Amino acid sequence: MAKESLFKGKTEKEFAGISTADYMKLTNARQRRSLKRGLTEQHKKLLAKIKKYNEGSIKKNIKTHCRDMIVVPEMLGTTIFVHTGKDFVPIIMTVEMLGHYLGEFTLTRRKVQHSAPGVGATKSSAATTKK
Numbered sequence: 001m002a003k004e005s006l007f008k009g010k011t012e013k014e015f016a017g018i019s020t021a022d023y024m025k026l027t028n029a030r031q032r033r034s035l036k037r038g039l040t041e042q043h044k045k046l047l048a049k050i051k052k053y054n055e056g057s058i059k060k061n062i063k064t065h066c067r068d069m070i071v072v073p074e075m076l077g078t079t080i081f082v083h084t085g086k087d088f089v090p091i092i093m094t095v096e097m098l099g100h101y102l103g104e105f106t107l108t109r110r111k112v113q114h115s116a117p118g119v120g121a122t123k124s125s126a127a128t129t130k131k
Helices: 020-026 029-037 041-055
Strands: 062-064 079-083 088-092
Touching: 020 029, 041 062
Parallel strands: 062 079
Antiparallel strands: 079 088
16 A cells, blocks of 8 residues: 655645645745745746646646745646756656755756876876877
């Protein structure tokens, strides 16, 4: 039996009709303060796109650069492509992501992969080249 996903003891179905004020009571202080201050214009545009996408009037993928957007219940169940600085990474919004920022789910730094040193990089590399 699969474990049911919960956020503060509530399931995804219980978040379907929750108001923003009720959701703010369940979040941590940092997220509650950010939501209380109000959303920026980019955040409002993103929520409007998500609303239109859920209604079916938009067919294209939802892409955003708003990595500082807090995941709210209106986003649940949708796939949002978040920019990493180079490309867009798809993220499926689940209940466990509520209250977190979109940027937490897309890494911007990659592991450094060094290869062999180039010719002339060190004195020892001169011995490896054929004359």
